[in-house]
Amino acid sequence: MIFTFLLLVVAGYWLVVLTGLLEPDDTGAHWLGLGGVPAGIALSLMIALAWLLSLVGSRLVSGPPLSAVPLVALVGAWLATRAALRPLRRLFAGERGTTRGDLVGRPCVIRTGEATNDFGQAEVTAADGSSAVVQVRTTGQDRLARGESALIFEYDAHGEFFWVMPYESEH
Structure with a gap:
């Protein structure tokens, strides 16, 4: 449920960016260990992966361990996002505004x-x-x-x- 709400927020964010009313954030999410790419991309990917892992985990697990699924999904999404961003960092390394x-x-x-x-x-x-x-x-x-x-x-x-x-x- 938590990740579904966050996924809707991410979808809304990207719709606003696509309409041109908002520019994507150029700063990285260094505080999460997800720096090197814009925060909007890093956080969107992590939330989407957390939602997917939570959905899969809730189908595979039943009983008391079910309460641990969101936490495990969040940690798994963070690890997967860090791995997925590694090749993307090279794409954004050259993008530096004029100083x-x-x-x-x-x-x-x-x-x-x-x-x-x-x-x-x-x-x-x-x-x-x-x-x-x-x-x-x-x-x-x-x-x-x-x-x-x-x-x-x-x-x-x-x-x-x-x-x-x-x-x-x-x-």
Whole structure:
């Protein structure tokens, strides 16, 4: 009964993900020893296996040992899920989002009226093709106008902005 309810929750979760109203969680279920793949996949597989093992166990066992079936099903599902996720971890190992550090050394285009040493925004394109508008600052008295190219040369974690300098592309 417990696993049937959880299986319905899993089915509802994946229906919501399929409709696009919710993004699948990218964090792993490391706290369960099921890290390396998104938590939604790991937990969905474990709950489905627990439901299946519980169903099979309830058909094979009768009498007082029947009360132990859910616990045995849960432990069996956890072990089976750990084994099943081992090959899947390689598929998700390369999926890492762009970090701020990945943008250092990339050219950008100023999008605000100008960028100065205390204000500015620029659009930068990451190596994977995605683009973002980021906060930028120039050094000294440099001022960069809208549409000018700049080069990101450092990230200031405390101020949460990128340092940029004028840049002329080869194109």
